[in-house]
Amino acid sequence: MRKLKNILRLGRKELWSLVRDPVMLILIVYVFTLSIYSAATALPETMHNATIAIVDDDRSALSGRIASAFYPPEFVRPQLINQVEMDAGMDRGDYTFTLHIPSSFQRDVLAGRNPEVQLNIDATRMSQAFTGNGYIQQVVMGEVNEFVQRYRASTQLPVELEMRSRFNPTLEKSWFGGVAEIITSVAMLSIILTGAALIREREHGTIEHLLVMPVTPGEIMISKIWSMGLVVLIATYVSLNVVIRGMLQVPIEGSVPLFLCGVVLCLFAMTSMGIYMATVARSMPQFGLLFMLTMIPMNLLSGGRTPRESMPQFVQDLMQLAPTTHFVELGQAILFRGAGLETVWKPFLALFVIGSVLFVLSLRRFRKTIAQMA
Structure with missing residues (x-):
């Protein structure tokens, strides 16, 4: 004691x-x-209010769908700029991402060709650069696949991958x-x-x-x-x-x-x-x-x-x-x-x-x- x-x-x-x-x-x-x-x-590790600008040289329905697919809270509303403003905006740090959609993009996609879309990333903003690269690719490919399926009236496959996050759903x-x-x-x-x-x-x-x-x-x-x-x-x-x-x-x-x-x-x-x-x-x-x-x-x-x-x-x-x-x-x-x-x-x-x-x-x-x- x-x-x-x-x-x-x-x-x-x-x-x-x-x-x-x-x-x-x-x-x-x-x-x-x-x-x-x-x-x-x-x-934040996830995308949140990332700045993005789009150079739309195609002005088609498909390019419009891609531009409208970026919305808050992951991105701010995309700014439509021309090719001259793209490099200057990246140099000033106005945009973290710039997406360049070339002309004849929709026509080449529907014709079965492999057109390229240029994505420029400001890698000094590391927390968003690493995540945003894959995220933007998924958005663009998702819109392209959905547009092609609707245009060709093709049906989706009977099996889909449904993702669910446990313990932290959002x-x-x-x-x-x-x-x-x-x-x-x-x-x-x-x-x-x-x-x-x-x-x-x-x-x-x-x-x-x-x-x-x-x-x-x-x-x-x-x-x-x-x-x-x-x-x-x-x-x-x-x-x-x-x-x-x-x-x-x-x-x-x-x-x-x-x-x-x-x-x-x-x-x-x-x-x-x-x-x-x-x-x-x-x-x-x-x-x-x-x-x-x-x-x-x-x-x-x-x-x-x-x-x-x-x-x-x-x-x-x-x-x-x-x-x-x-x-x-x-x-x-x-x-x-x-x-x-x-x-x-x-x-x-x-x-x-x-x-x-x-x-x-x-x-x-x-x-x-x-x-x-x-």
Whole structure:
């Protein structure tokens, strides 16, 4: 009971220290509100209000159908320009896409020839250039095929491909981006808060006060883990309901309590990692650099931004050792697909094992650091 009281009192001290640190409080509020909302709504991967201009040298019914097939919200209303204005408009950045339909286009199509349509793309606008290339080709080919079928009175094939998108039927990037960002925020803040708490005590000299008290390094470490983890857990729950469900209108399919259990395991692993990094770094600037070198690869390779299947097999195997990989897996499965414990028990178990290993390593490193200071 004495050790438990020491852990609770030391954790309460950490909470009071955090309350007196306005910069950290502002960071927590920003990361779990504005950062999540801006990351979910900025730079859409799908087409949205893309500017397009059309040079229609054919002036036929088919070219008119193609021009009218581009409409909001994927595109702004196409501007009909001449060939002289096409290059100048692309140079000024007025258009992301320019489509040149040559003369005699409809006649060549109906005659069975293979006329070419020129599509110019401003590749400096990467988020829309990659997606728009294939999208515009589908629009043009769809209109051409439908026009030819109606003109020749041919019937469609008895089999059609009907595409349905599960879990995100409208392909809203904000749905995926918001949840992916909150998962990233949990991992990032848990490292920053615990590491900053330890370095702050070292810089202020209060760590020496703790050394003369009847407390062990394990009690000091556990107190920092549960106090900072509690702050991140509460912020996650509030952000999930206020920002994700409220502001972004993202439907949560699975169990929020089950997801929060996964958050607890992730916090256990990431806070232990934060303490280990804080014992390696000698100051906050060094801790910040070490955090960037660690967190950026974990964030990019965890599967939250890029599917892990598209990565080299060596990277996939290596990232199995990172807690963020398993947290992203269980987070997406629960929040997007409504998975239960029978589906996500493997990432839960992996997080527990990784967290236990990191905790033991951090405790050994912390004890060694305390012994050197004593």
